[in-house]
Amino acid sequence: xxxxxxxxxxxxxxxxxxxxxxxxxxxxxxxxxxxxxxxxxxxxxxxxxxxxxxxxxxxxxxxxxxxxxxxxxxxxxxxxxxxxxxxxxxxxxxxxxxxxxxxxxxxxxxxxxxxxxxxxxxxxxxxxxxx
Amino acid sequence: xxxxxxxxxxxxxxxxxxxxxxxxxxxxxxxxxxxxxxxxxxxxxxxxxxxxxxxxxxxxxxxxxxxxxxxxxxxxxxxxxxxxxxxxxxxxxxxxxxxxxxxxxxxxxxxxxxxxxxxxxxxxxxxxxxxxxxxxxxxxxxxxxxxxxxxxxxxxxxxxxxxxxxxxxxxxxxxxxxxxxxxxxxxxxxxxxxxxxxxxxxxxxxxxxxxxxxxxxxxxxxxxxxxxxxxxxxxxxxxxxxxxxxxxxxxxxxxxxxxxxxxxxxxxxxxxxxxxxxxxxxxxxxxxxxxxxxxxxxxxxxxxxxxxxxxxxxxxxxxxxxxxxxxxxxxxxxxxxxxxxxxxxxxxxxxxxxxxxxxxxxxxxxxxxxxxxxxxxxxxxxxxxxxxxxxxxxxxxxxxxxxxxxxxxxxxxxxxxxxxxxxxxxxxxxxxxxxxxxxxxxxxxxxxxxxxxxxxxxxxxxxxxxxxxxxxxxxxxxxxxxxxxxxxxxxxxxxxxxxxxxxxxxxxxxxxxxxxxxxxxxxxxxxxxxxxxxxxxxxxxxxxxxxxxxxxxxxxxxxx
Numbered sequence: 001x002x003x004x005x006x007x008x009x010x011x012x013x014x015x016x017x018x019x020x021x022x023x024x025x026x027x028x029x030x031x032x033x034x035x036x037x038x039x040x041x042x043x044x045x046x047x048x049x050x051x052x053x054x055x056x057x058x059x060x061x062x063x064x065x066x067x068x069x070x071x072x073x074x075x076x077x078x079x080x081x082x083x084x085x086x087x088x089x090x091x092x093x094x095x096x097x098x099x100x101x102x103x104x105x106x107x108x109x110x111x112x113x114x115x116x117x118x119x120x121x122x123x124x125x126x127x128x129x130x131x
Numbered sequence: 132x133x134x135x136x137x138x139x140x141x142x143x144x145x146x147x148x149x150x151x152x153x154x155x156x157x158x159x160x161x162x163x164x165x166x167x168x169x170x171x172x173x174x175x176x177x178x179x180x181x182x183x184x185x186x187x188x189x190x191x192x193x194x195x196x197x198x199x200x201x202x203x204x205x206x207x208x209x210x211x212x213x214x215x216x217x218x219x220x221x222x223x224x225x226x227x228x229x230x231x232x233x234x235x236x237x238x239x240x241x242x243x244x245x246x247x248x249x250x251x252x253x254x255x256x257x258x259x260x261x262x263x264x265x266x267x268x269x270x271x272x273x274x275x276x277x278x279x280x281x282x283x284x285x286x287x288x289x290x291x292x293x294x295x296x297x298x299x300x301x302x303x304x305x306x307x308x309x310x311x312x313x314x315x316x317x318x319x320x321x322x323x324x325x326x327x328x329x330x331x332x333x334x335x336x337x338x339x340x341x342x343x344x345x346x347x348x349x350x351x352x353x354x355x356x357x358x359x360x361x362x363x364x365x366x367x368x369x370x371x372x373x374x375x376x377x378x379x380x381x382x383x384x385x386x387x388x389x390x391x392x393x394x395x396x397x398x399x400x401x402x403x404x405x406x407x408x409x410x411x412x413x414x415x416x417x418x419x420x421x422x423x424x425x426x427x428x429x430x431x432x433x434x435x436x437x438x439x440x441x442x443x444x445x446x447x448x449x450x451x452x453x454x455x456x457x458x459x460x461x462x463x464x465x466x467x468x469x470x471x472x473x474x475x476x477x478x479x480x481x482x483x484x485x486x487x488x489x490x491x492x493x494x495x496x497x498x499x500x501x502x503x504x505x506x507x508x509x510x511x512x513x514x515x516x517x518x519x520x521x522x523x524x525x526x527x528x529x530x531x532x533x534x535x536x537x538x539x540x541x542x543x544x545x546x547x548x549x550x551x552x553x554x555x556x557x558x559x560x561x562x563x564x565x566x567x568x569x570x571x572x573x574x575x576x577x578x579x580x581x582x583x584x585x586x587x588x589x590x591x592x593x594x595x596x597x598x599x600x601x602x603x604x605x606x607x608x609x610x611x612x613x614x615x616x617x618x619x620x621x622x623x624x625x626x627x628x629x630x631x632x633x634x635x636x637x638x639x640x641x642x643x644x645x646x647x648x649x650x651x652x653x654x655x656x657x658x659x660x661x662x663x664x665x666x667x668x669x670x671x672x673x674x675x676x677x678x679x680x681x682x683x684x685x686x687x688x689x690x691x
Contacts, residue, residue: 037348038382038418041375082373088407101432103650107459107497108642110504114462119505121534121576122527128574 134167134174135220139194142216146257147198149206155260158219160238160268162228175224191216206257211248215258218244231276232286238269239304246311249331255315256331263337266309270345273305277349302349306342310358313338317361324367324687332367336376343383352390359387359685366687378408382419384685389422390481392489394429395657396683401426416443424451425482428458429489431617431649450476458490461497463535463593466490487590493649495608496617499523499629500646502531509641521631521641522623525605532600534577536593540584542577602627616656620645 109115138157145153159168179187191213198207222237242265249255249262276282286301299307316338321330328335339358346354369377385400401423408415420443424434433455439448453469470477470487477483503523511517587596594604609629612618620631631645657680664677682688 038344038379039414041379041412041415082375083409085407088374088409099435099437101427101438101650102435103432104648105433105455105459106500106646106648108504110501112460114460114465115501115505117576118502118531118534122502122506122530124576125530125574 133178134171135178135190136194138171139191139216143195143208146195146206146208146212146254149204149254149257151257151260154257155264158261158264160222160241160265168223172223172226175220179220179224181221181225187220188213188217191220206254209248209251209254211251212254212258215241215244215248231272231279231282235269235272235276235286235301238265238272239308241265242269242305242308243311246308246315249312250315252320256319256321259316259331259334262312263334263341266312266338266341269305270309270341273301273345274348276301300349300351302345302351303354306345306351306354309338309342309345313342313358314361317366322367324365325371327371328367335362335367336369336372336380340376340379340383343380343387347383347386352387355383355387359384362685362687366685368687368689370688374407378404378415378419381407381686382415384683385419385426386422387685388683389426389485394426395654395681397426398423398430399681399683400686410443413443416441417445420444420447421480422482425486428454428486431493431651431653433459449473454486454490458493458497461494461499461501463494463498464538466494467539467591484590492612492615492617496612496646496649498531498535499528499609499612499618500642502528503645504642507641516639521634521645522620522626522628523631523645525602525609525622525627525629528605528609528629529600529602532593532605534575536600537575537577537584539587539592540597541580542575542584543580545576545578616652616659617647617649618645619647619652 110119142154142157144150145157175187179190195208195213195216197209198205201207218241222241225233226237227233242262245258245262245265249258276286283301287298313335316331316333316335319329319331322328322332339362342358343352343355346352369380372380381400381404385397385404388394388397388400401419405416405419405423408419410416420438424438424447427434428451434444434447434451438444439451450473453465453472457463457466457469467487470483474483477486506524506527507521509517509521584597589596592598594600598604606622606624609618609622613620613622613629618629619633620629622628623630629645631641634641634644637644661677661680664673667673668676
């Protein structure tokens with residue numbers, strides 16, 4: 001009993017090790033990843049692979065794709081998903097954040113085409129009213 | 132010894148050792164598992180068929196007896212855990228990975244059972260990892276199913292409604308169970324709101340984020356309201372959690388506020404998420420920017436070139452720059468072209484209609500400003516400063532708006548653009564050309580296009596489809612802009628004017644006075660609203676204190 005339990009014990013992590021390969025195979029076809037999901041942050045340098053789906057038109061049974069269950073692992077390896085504040089924008093605030101947004105963008109130029117057309121139209125309509 | 136007994140003995144060892152990680156590794160639910168899970172399945176099928184017998188339950192209780200004397204740091208099976216194990220073994224006995232409908236039902240049952248076991252205040256915490264992995268599997272399945280309407284219909288058709296006869300969607304049901312786990316974590320008493328999380332509290336934001344991911348993937352973000360309310364009331368401070376959880380949570384909280392039109396709150400969340408997300412996570416930063424930039428547009432701020440040149444913003448210049456240029460110029464034609472240019476990208480992210488409708492007031496602001504610049508004569512003919520009150524004629528604005536509406540309808544210039552006209556053209560000839568169009572349109576520089584004006588969708592017109600802007604339309608638009616704080620002045624109805632206020636205060640500059648900085652006036656409007664709420668609270672009119680002006684409900688920042 002003890003020996004077979006130990007075998008099982010060894011097998012489970014081994015199976016987990018193989019999983020990323022399976023996922024890698026499918027990755028190029030997973031168009032869903034194109035920009036539109038906020039992915040889980042990677043752990044230990046592995047790519048985030050949760051919720052990858054099979055490509056459209058794949059006729060094979062649509063059961064969930066095997067994936068490493070990363071978030072669950074995160075519970076015991078918190079260090080991996082935290083990072084030092086020095087890495088972030090917050091630490092280098094003086095260098096750039098104030099240049100991220102333009103607040104004063106009003107345009108006083110009235111020589112562009114659109115302004116010229118408007119001016120002519122206003123003139124014309126005014127003139128026709130006086131007629 | 133049978134495989135089932137062997138399996139349960141292994142589980143017992145981990146329970147006694149409170150080893151949550153090993154429990155997760157053993158309690159697998161997806162189909163890519165070592166072969167012995169399928170042997171376990173075969174054994175369960177033959178020894179414990181689904182025939183109403185309680186043999187399996189008895190076996191579980193025999194293999195997982197409750198311990199009498201539990202040493203410190205050790206664990207013991209508890210009734211909820213044994214119930215979970217029975218459901219787990221039944222899951223493997225009955226599961227058919229090719230039948231998504233049954234898989235969904237059994238996985239849901241399993242997660243509910245797990246949530247119940249997790250609720251145990253003494254030992255529940257050892258099931259956190261397992262709850263997480265079950266929740267992820269169910270979310271993944273549900274997200275896949277939402278793309279298969281024919282299967283959804285079958286699942287929903289087989290479900291009984293609740294007492295009110297109302298049926299919840301499968302997304303709602305899955306989110307409900309995950310939220311139950313979230314609540315278990317939230318109410319864990321091992322640590323308080325303001326100290327480093329212990330026990331189940333460590334997983335509060337992991338489950339919050341998982342729920343949010345599911346809800347957003349299925350376009351059900353409104354269902355997150357209850358969770359944010361619970362967090363506001365009793366949630367632990369977000370700053371006590373790892374950076375990746377903070378960034379993910381703030382991203383979704385920003386999306387939520389964006390979806391519900393609170394762009395200042397959305398901006399605050401995205402700003403904090405972006406600034407805490409290091410540049411090496413380019414995809415995450417890009418995803419945040421995708422919504423952070425629109426939030427700022429709607430607050431009257433444009434992304435700087437500095438921002439648009441960052442690697443995570445690749446391609447965003449082409450999308451957002453034309454929109455900003457059109458808002459800046461007050462050019463409705465360019466505005467609709469800029470949105471049309473990126474329609475698919477914007478639409479897929481739920482941004483198109485929001486920008487189309489919510490940015491329009493800023494285009495109107497620039498447009499009215501432009502017409503004022505073109506028509507206001509601040510100087511007397513002798514060059515001295517006019518003493519007249521600075522004002523914009525509503526009629527002028529109607530004329531200009533009508534011109535723009537005609538452009539939107541596809542009208543074409545009657546004659547070459549004015550600047551291109553050579554000076555020697557015979558004015559009599561010009562007159563003849565002008566007179567050749569119908570009388571109704573002869574007062575304009577534009578003529579209807581061959582084949583007649585384009586029929587506009589309601590959203591494509593300046594007011595509503597092909598409705599020509601009239602005095603009342605323009606007056607109400609101005610009133611809206613004044614109320615929103617982006618125009619400073621009042622409507623003198625008798626005179627048909629928008630009268631600018633505070634020109635003297637603005638150094639005699641009526642443009643600056645009447646059209647104050649858009650971003651600052653929008654922020655000022657938020658402050659006013661906040662002060663109104665605070666005043667209502669102080670005078671006893673309102674029971675709820677308004678919090679701080681930059682509070683975002685659901686974002687637990689400081690001691691309340």
